[in-house]
Each structure stands twice: as C-alpha cells, then as structure tokens.
Amino acid sequence: MGYPHPPHPKExxxxxxxxxxxxxxxxxxxxxxxxxxxxxxxxxxxxxQVVDAVKASGxxxxxxxxxxxxxxxxxMPKEVTKPHYLCCNADESEPGTFKDxxxxxxxxxxxxxxxxxxxxxxxxxxxxxxxxxxFTDPWRVxxxxxxxxxxxxxxxxxxxxxxxxxxxxxxxGAGAYICGEETAMMNSxxxxxxxxxIKPPFPAQSGLFGCPTTINNVETLAAVPHILVNGADWxxxxxxxxxxxxGTKLLSVCGTIARPGNYELTLGFPLKDLLYDLxxxxxxxxxxxxxxxxxxxxxxxxxEEADGTVLDYEGCVAAGSMLGSGGVIVMDDSVDMVYQxxxxxxxxxxxxxxxxxxxxxxxxxxxxxxxxxLAGQGQARDLDLLLDLADQMTGKxxxxxxxxxxxxxxxxxxxxxxxxxxxxxxxxxxx
Amino acid sequence: MSDLVKLTVEGRExxxxxxxxxxxxxxxxxxxxxxxCYHPSLPVAGVCRMCLVEIEKQPKLAASCATPVAEGMVVxxxxxxxxxxxxxxxxxxxxxxxxxxxxCDQAGECELQDYVFQEGRSATRYDEYAKRFxxxxxxxxxxxxxPNRCILCTRCVRFMEHVAEEAVLNVSxxxxxxxxxxxxxxxxxxxxxxxxxxxxxVGSLISKDFLHKARAWDLDKTPSxxxxxxxxxxxxxxxxxxxxxxxxxxxxxxxxxxxxxxxGRLGYPWMNRADRLEAPMVRxxxxxxxxxxxxxxxxxxxxxxxxxxxxxxxxxxxxxxALAGVAALLNKLEGTGAFRVxxxxxxxxxxxxxxxxxxxxxxxxxxxxxxxMSRDWAGVAGRAxxxxxxxxxxxxxEGVALGSAGLLYLGTVLSDPAxxxxxxxxxxCNAAEEEGSFTNRDGIVQPYWQAKxxxxxxxxxxxVLSEIAERALAGxxx
Numbered sequence: 014m015g016y017p018h019p020p021h022p023k024e025x026x027x028x029x030x031x032x033x034x035x036x037x038x039x040x041x042x043x044x045x046x047x048x049x050x051x052x053x054x055x056x057x058x059x060x061x062q063v064v065d066a067v068k069a070s071g072x073x074x075x076x077x078x079x080x081x082x083x084x085x086x087x088x089m090p091k092e093v094t095k096p097h098y099l100c101c102n103a104d105e106s107e108p109g110t111f112k113d114x115x116x117x118x119x120x121x122x123x124x125x126x127x128x129x130x131x132x133x134x135x136x137x138x139x140x141x142x143x144x145x146x147x148f149t150d151p152w153r154v155x156x157x158x159x160x161x162x163x164x165x166x167x168x169x170x171x172x173x174x175x176x177x178x179x180x181x182x183x184x185x186g187a188g189a190y191i192c193g194e195e196t197a198m199m200n201s202x203x204x205x206x207x208x209x210x211i212k213p214p215f216p217a218q219s220g221l222f223g224c225p226t227t228i229n230n231v232e233t234l235a236a237v238p239h240i241l242v243n244g245a246d247w248x249x250x251x252x253x254x255x256x257x258x259x260g261t262k263l264l265s266v267c268g269t270i271a272r273p274g275n276y277e278l279t280l281g282f283p284l285k286d287l288l289y290d291l292x293x294x295x296x297x298x299x300x301x302x303x304x305x306x307x308x309x310x311x312x313x314x315x316x317e318e319a320d321g322t323v324l325d326y327e328g329c330v331a332a333g334s335m336l337g338s339g340g341v342i343v344m345d346d347s348v349d350m351v352y353q354x355x356x357x358x359x360x361x362x363x364x365x366x367x368x369x370x371x372x373x374x375x376x377x378x379x380x381x382x383x384x385x386x387l388a389g390q391g392q393a394r395d396l397d398l399l400l401d402l403a404d405q406m407t408g409k410x411x412x413x414x415x416x417x418x419x420x421x422x423x424x425x426x427x428x429x430x431x432x433x434x435x436x437x438x439x440x441x442x443x444x
Numbered sequence: 445m446s447d448l449v450k451l452t453v454e455g456r457e458x459x460x461x462x463x464x465x466x467x468x469x470x471x472x473x474x475x476x477x478x479x480x481c482y483h484p485s486l487p488v489a490g491v492c493r494m495c496l497v498e499i500e501k502q503p504k505l506a507a508s509c510a511t512p513v514a515e516g517m518v519v520x521x522x523x524x525x526x527x528x529x530x531x532x533x534x535x536x537x538x539x540x541x542x543x544x545x546x547x548c549d550q551a552g553e554c555e556l557q558d559y560v561f562q563e564g565r566s567a568t569r570y571d572e573y574a575k576r577f578x579x580x581x582x583x584x585x586x587x588x589x590x591p592n593r594c595i596l597c598t599r600c601v602r603f604m605e606h607v608a609e610e611a612v613l614n615v616s617x618x619x620x621x622x623x624x625x626x627x628x629x630x631x632x633x634x635x636x637x638x639x640x641x642x643x644x645x646v647g648s649l650i651s652k653d654f655l656h657k658a659r660a661w662d663l664d665k666t667p668s669x670x671x672x673x674x675x676x677x678x679x680x681x682x683x684x685x686x687x688x689x690x691x692x693x694x695x696x697x698x699x700x701x702x703x704x705x706x707x708g709r710l711g712y713p714w715m716n717r718a719d720r721l722e723a724p725m726v727r728x729x730x731x732x733x734x735x736x737x738x739x740x741x742x743x744x745x746x747x748x749x750x751x752x753x754x755x756x757x758x759x760x761x762x763x764x765x766a767l768a769g770v771a772a773l774l775n776k777l778e779g780t781g782a783f784r785v786x787x788x789x790x791x792x793x794x795x796x797x798x799x800x801x802x803x804x805x806x807x808x809x810x811x812x813x814x815x816x817m818s819r820d821w822a823g824v825a826g827r828a829x830x831x832x833x834x835x836x837x838x839x840x841x842e843g844v845a846l847g848s849a850g851l852l853y854l855g856t857v858l859s860d861p862a863x864x865x866x867x868x869x870x871x872x873c874n875a876a877e878e879e880g881s882f883t884n885r886d887g888i889v890q891p892y893w894q895a896k897x898x899x900x901x902x903x904x905x906x907x908v909l910s911e912i913a914e915r916a917l918a919g920x921x922x
Binding site for chain 1: 488489490491492494496504505510528529532533536537539540569570571573595596598614615617619620621622
C-alpha cells in the first residue's frame with residue numbers, strides 16, 4: 014500500500030487532511046494536529062449535548078445505509094441498567110471500497126477519539142473495533158495507536174482524567190464479508206458464527222451480549238471529533254446539494270480510470286467532476302461505459318446516467334442507485350459487463366452466510382447461469398430467469414446480502430441487455 | 445383479558461396471548477403456514493423463509509415464525525406474492541436436493557415432498573447444472589447424515605445446542621457449499637441425540653436402526669407410552685406386518701414435549717420376540733403340557749383356592765389393570781406382593797424441565813406402588829418358599845427360592861425357574877399387544893393401545909387375572 018496522492022484543489026480534506034503524514038499516527042503527532050481536543054470537550058458536556066451536536070450536524074452513517082448518526086445514538090436507553098456497547102465497524106469488505114483502511118492506516122487516533130466520544134454519548138464503557146481480517150497493516154497501526162492511547166490515559170479507566178471509563182478492544186475478523194453486517198458482527202464478537210440476526214430486536218434494545226449496542230462505521234466515527242471542535246454548523250454548511258446530506262465523504266475510486274484512489278468531497282459534488290477532473294478521466298483511447306457509485310451492492314449506472322449524478326444520498330437515489338459506502342467502480346468500453354456481473358454475483362455466492370434459502374441457493378444459481386452465458390451456452394430464457402430469481406432474492410431474507418447480489422444483476426441486464434444478448438446469440442465471444 | 449390479542453388469519457378471527465408468533469396464531473385459527481426451520485420446541489431461527497406471509501400495512505412479506513402478533517393484524521397466507529415467494533423457496537431448496545425419494549426413508553413423511561406437492565412448481569428451471577455433492581457421514585451410533593438432502597434448516601444444530609445442551613453440530617462452510625458439520629473428535633451419541641432424526645424435515649438425518657426397513661406409508665401407527673423408564677414419555681409404535689419397526693415421540697407438552705431418549709427409541713426389539721409363550725400350560729406328571737384356556741383356568745382357580753398363604757412377585761412393567769388383578773387375588777387373603785426394578789444411569793434432557801431417562805427402567809413403578817405392591821423384594825421373595833402359592837406376573841423369578849410353593853406363572857416368555865416350578869403357565873400379551881395404562885413418576889395415568897396382535901393364544905394379563913378371580917370366587921362359593 015503506497016502513500017496517498019496529494020489532495021486535489023476540489024477536494025475538501027477533513028478526514029484525509031493528514032493522510033500520508035507518518036507522524037500523524039503517533040499520539041504526539043496527533044495532539045500537535047489538534048487531536049483529542051474534541052474528546053476533552055465532549056467529556057465536559059452532557060451525553061445529550063453530544064448527541065444533539067451530532068444530530069444538528071446532519072452526519073449520516075458512512076457505511077452504506079446513510080442513517081442519521083445522532084438519531085441512532087438517541088435510540089440508546091437513557092438509563093444505563095445493562096452495560097452499553099459501541100461497535101466500530103471496520104470490517105470494510107465491500108468490493109470497491111477502501112476508505113476506512115486509509116483512515117486507520119494514517120489517522121488511527123482520529124478513530125480512537127471518535128469512538129471514545131461516541132462511547133461517552135451512548136453511555137458505553139466498552140467499545141469493540143471490529144477490523145477486517147485481511148487488514149494487516151491497519152491492524153498493526155491501530156494496535157500501536159491504541160496501546161499509546163491507553164498509555165497516555167486518553168482511554169481506559171479514567172479517560173482524559175475525567176473519571177469516565179472508556180475501554181476499547183480491537184477485534185480481528187476472520188475474513189467474512191457478512192461480518193460487516195451489524196448483527197453478524199455482534200455474533201462474531203460474541204465468538205459465534207457470523208450470521209445476521211433477525212431484527213427486531215434492534216441493536217439499541219438488544220445487541221452485543223444482549224445489551225444495548227450502537228454500531229457505527231469508521232468514517233462516521235472519525236468525523237465526530239471534527240463536528241465537536243468546529244461545531245455542527247460548520248459541518249452542516251459543507252453541503253453542495255440536498256441539505257439532508259452534509260459534510261464530507263471519502264470516495265474510493267477504482268477500475269479503468271486514470272487516477273484511482275481516495276478522494277474526500279463535500280457531499281453534493283458532481284460525480285462527473287470526480288471522474289473526469291479529480292480521477293483523471295478514462296484511460297487513453299477509452300470511454301467510460303458504466304459506473305457503480307457506492308460499492309458493489311448498489312445498482313450500476315450507465316456513463317450517461319453517471320454524468321448527471323450528484324454525489325449525495327439523495328442524488329444517487331435520484332439517479333437510480335445509492336451512495337452506499339462510496340466505492341466508485343468505473344468500467345470503460347473494454348470491460349465485459351457480463352463477466353463483471355458474474356464476478357460480482359460470484360462474490361456474493363462465496364460470501365453468503367448460508368442461513369436464508371433465497372440467498373444461499375439464489376446467489377450460487379445466479380452465478381452459474383452467468384457463467385454458462387459467458388461460456389456461450391446460455392439460453393434465451395436465461396435473462397428472464399435471472400430477473401425472476403433477483404426478484405425472489407430481494408426483500409425476503411434476514412439481511413440484505415441477497416438483495417445486494419440481485420441489484421447489480423438487475424441493473425446490468427436492464428442497462429446493458431445487448432451485451433448479454435450477444436452472448437446468447439453469438440455464443441462465446443473471442444477475447 | 446387484556447393480554448390477549450385479536451388478529452385475522454385468512455379471514456378467520458383468532459384471539460391469542462400477546463407475544464405469540466403469527467405462525468402459531470395461524471395454527472390456532474386452523475391454518476398451517478408451510479415452514480421448515482420453525483419448531484415449537486426450538487428457538488426461532490427464521491432462516492428457511494418458507495413461512496413468508498403477507499401482513500396488511502407491511503411493505504415486505506413477513507416470516508410468520510419470527511413475527512409477533514399485533515392487535516388487529518390481518519394476515520394473508522394465500523395471496524399471489526406470498527405464494528410466489530414460497531414457491532421460489534421450494535425451487536431454491538430443490539436445486540441441490542437429489543430427489544432420490546424412491547430410496548429415501550423420509551419419503552412419505554417428508555415436508556419437502558409435502559410442500560412441493562402442495563405449493564411448488566411442477567418443473568425446475570435449474571436445468572442441467574451439477575448438484576452439490578457430499579458423501580454420507582456417520583454422525584453417531586444410530587444417526588447418519590446425508591448432506592445432499594439437507595436443506596440447512598438448522599433444527600438439528602439448535603436441538604443439540606439449546607435443548608440437549610451439547611453443541612456438537614454446527615453449520616460448516618458458507619453459501620451453497622454449507623453443510624451440517626460435527627465437531628472434530630465428537631460423535632452424536634448424546635442419550636437424546638436420536639431426536640434430530642425426527643426433527644429433520646427431510647431425509648438428511650436418518651436412523652441406522654430404521655434404515656431401509658419400511659416405507660413410511662406402509663406403517664401403522666399406534667399411540668402408546670414408552671416402557672423404558674418411569675418418565676412415561678408418549679410414543680407412537682409404528683408397525684408393519686405385526687412387527688414394531690420404529691418408536692417415535694408423540695407430543696405431550698406436559699411430559700416429554702416432542703422428544704424421547706434413544707434408549708426408549710431403540711429399546712423396542714423385545715416387543716417382537718419370537719420365543720413367546722403361545723399356549724396355556726399345566727403340569728402333568730412333572731411336565732408342562734399345553735392345554736386350552738378353560739382347563740388352564742380351572743387349574744389356576746384350584747391352585748388359588750387351595751392356597752392359604754399367597755405371595756405375588758410382579759413386574760413394574762405390567763399395566764395398572766394387570767397389577768390390580770394380582771392385588772385383587774392377594775387382598776382376599778392379605779398376601780404380600782413385591783417388585784424389583786432394573787436400574788441405570790439417569791440421563792436428563794438439559795433444556796426441558798422435568799424430562800429425563802429415569803434411573804428406574806420400568807414404566808409402571810408408581811402403578812405397582814399404587815395397588816400396594818412393595819419395593820421390599822428381598823423380604824417378600826424370601827417368603828416365597830414357605831408360601832402356599834406364588835403368583836408371578838411377567839417376572840422371571842430368577843434368583844428366587846421357590847421351595848415347594850405352588851407357582852402360578854403369567855408371562856410373555858417361559859423363564860427357567862418357571863419351567864422348573866410352575867404348576868400353571870398362562871401366556872400373556874406384552875405392552876404392544878394389549879390396551880392398558882401406566883402411572884408415571886408424577887402420578888399421571890396414561891393409556892396405551894394395542895399395536896400388534898399377540899402370538900398364539902396369549903391374552904392380556906388383566907383379562908386372564910379377572911377370569912381366574914371369577915372362577916376362584918365361584919369355587920369358594922360352591
């Protein structure tokens with residue numbers, strides 16, 4: 014993993030401001046950059062004041078669902094009768110997404126600080142940071158930083174010397190995508206197989222170890238200190254589009270594009286500008302064909318649709334997709350959409366936890382059909398069958414993994430049907 | 445009552461306790477919502493997604509096993525979206541199912557067959573793709589796992605984890621590669637493990653004991669009570685051609701819920717013994733000679749009438765009715781009766797209160813006590829040699845000194861002491877061949893019914909004893 018690119022003038026570096034600065038990983042370097050002021054400030058406020066500040070900022074979950082963070086925190090019981098828990102979702106496994114990795118690699122203390130503030134706000138004494146198993150480098154950085162934070166008394170039995178206990182544990186995943194689903198993550202932390210749970214009960218009522226729990230994404234938590242230090246109004250003012258989408262968002266750009274990488278943008282930024290200005294446009298002699306704006310689980314956009322898309326929660330929905338985790342996967346005209354669709358389906362077939370029938374069997378069947386089409390042995394009715402399976406895989410299971418498999422398949426067939434039909438009529442296409 | 449909730453299922457109004465799941469409420473309304481993973485004695489998993497129903501004012505179909513009822517809820521089972529969703533689940537379940545029904549023990553009592561027949565598509569769209577294949581595994585001494593048939597409902601996993609509380613089974617692997625795994629170095633030999641075979645909705649977990657013995661539709665089923673111990677689990681005796689082939693639990697929420705232990709499940713072969721007493725016998729010139737019932741009764745009545753001191757040695761496996769018959773013969777002359785019980789290790793089913801394979805391995809210890817039989821085996825059996833008459837009811841008399849006492853022997857097989865001493869031998873039915881009742885350890889009297897015909901001239905002991913009593917009484921009056 015290399016050093017990140019220098020920020021583009023159109024970027025708004027808040028979270029990514031110190032990416033690439035090795036010194037920012039240390040406690041001393043972080044404090045020099047204004048770190049842990051927010052935590053000190055938060056511990057001087059009441060729980061409600063912290064929640065209200067985050068509510069007022071308009072911060073929404075950066076993991077994919079975009080649920081208002083302050084509102085989520087306010088679901089936690091006011092009275093602490095059972096232990097409360099905070100889980101930080103650092104199991105970033107969504108294909109096309111690599112923003113949390115960078116936050117942990119470069120600014121581990123930002124995450125620790127954000128976790129500590131959130132833990133205080135929801136009345137939790139214990140935080141679990143669930144880190145994706147494959148993240149060896151971020152794991153090492155986080156481990157060092159957390160040890161330092163404990164040594165400096167930032168967290169621990171008497172956090173910042175304010176008499177509050179804030180404990181933090183790193184929990185390493187074992188390589189299952191599904192453990193990024195919040196209830197599966199709780200099972201995994203409890204030492205069980207990482208299977209999603211039926212909701213309700215929601216985590217705020219009965220989560221980790223049956224106790225009230227809040228789960229937040231790394232990027233969400235890392236944004237919290239900035240909101241407290243600079244004020245909710247400052248955060249809220251960072252908005253180029255719909256006022257319901259505020260602040261900055263890291264977008265991980267990958268695929269057939271000149272300058273892939275993480276770009277931090279104010280929400281409401283045009284996707285077209287991201288693709289052409291910041292990320293340098295298509296490779297020489299190529300044209301963009303399709304863009305997945307929010308990680309592999311969201312519907313695919315055609316290049317034309319992408320051109321008109323505004324990068325915020327509402328803008329992506331208006332374009333027929335979702336902002337998701339902000340993993341922008343770009344495909345140019347050299348890309349075989351049928352093959353890419355098969356690759357996505359194969360990913361979900363591999364990662365299905367095997368609980369729900371539709372998902373366990375449907376993801377694998379979808380993959381088999383796509384593989385057969387690619388082998389030139391598809392049948393005319395296969396596309397309708399794929400759409401029918403996708404319909405049965407949507408909205409019928411415990412979690413949304415099977416929906417996530419269905420969404421790209423449906424959108425690829427809808428938007429790139431001729432490519433599928435070419436395989437059906439001409440057989441195997443020469444490479 | 446305020447803790448009752450009123451809802452409508454398929455147009456039928458039903459009132460159920462708050463907290464009931466829609467699937468159970470529908471049962472009370474007389475509607476069975478198809479399901480696989482749900483089982484009333486297991487924690488809800490909500491994974492098969494077969495029980496999807498439409499609930500008015502809810503945007504998505506709901507898994508009825510995991511949805512609690514609410515006041516005024518309107519549940520629709522047979523709407524197009526719900527039917528299509530269940531049809532899709534069935535199609536998904538069948539794509540990796542081998543359809544080897546002709547050689548599958550479960551055929552005929554398979555929930556996959558039943559629901560596909562009821563709601564499924566007539567043909568698959570899976571075409572010629574390969575099906576998942578895994579070899580058959582032996583999970584335990586009696587349980588085989590056929591992974592190809594498995595629909596991963598996880599009932600077996602949940603039973604072992606939450607009911608048996610010995611979590612040796614798990615779901616291994618992910619996606620369509622998943623199968624039921626057993627922990628390394630462990631075997632499925634828990635004393636109650638056999639219940640996973642009943643819980644399995646398909647033919648994936650099967651009993652080696654019953655393997656390929658009979659087709660489910662050829663079996664006659666008779667409600668009965670397990671004879672294995674004093675717990676009194678309700679069972680069904682499954683017979684074909686006058687032979688008990690399988691014993692399965694019969695639901696009784698108060699005593700055994702949906703379960704029986706393996707000892708009760710597999711202990712049935714004695715019911716099929718071939719070396720049975722088939723005719724009454726009386727001793728003539730020192731030898732036992734077969735005769736008819738009239739002569740045998742006459743001899744028995746004479747024997748009873750002539751004896752001043754009587755001792756009864758009975759089996760705690762005999763019915764209440766038979767034990768009462770023996771007691772009646774004793775009461776008149778204030779004789780004494782006793783029984784002995786085989787004992788074994790107690791094996792509780794951890795997740796169900798007051799359910800265990802009990803130490804005393806006989807079904808009617810408490811029935812015997814109720815009619816006045818005593819546990820003082822040594823004391824009463826010691827008096828046998830000096831008694832005028834010993835009445836043995838299904839008791840081998842092994843180790844009992846009989847001296848010169850007259851012996852009236854009622855039993856299913858002829859034991860050596862009986863062969864040597866009995867004056868009259870009367871062939872009786874075993875518990876599978878008669879109607880009767882047992883009293884369990886909690887004093888609950890439970891009837892059982894005749895599952896097969898008795899061999900030869902064997903008759904229920906209760907009837908035999910009442911005949912003797914009648915004749916002995918007539919003899920005394922004359």
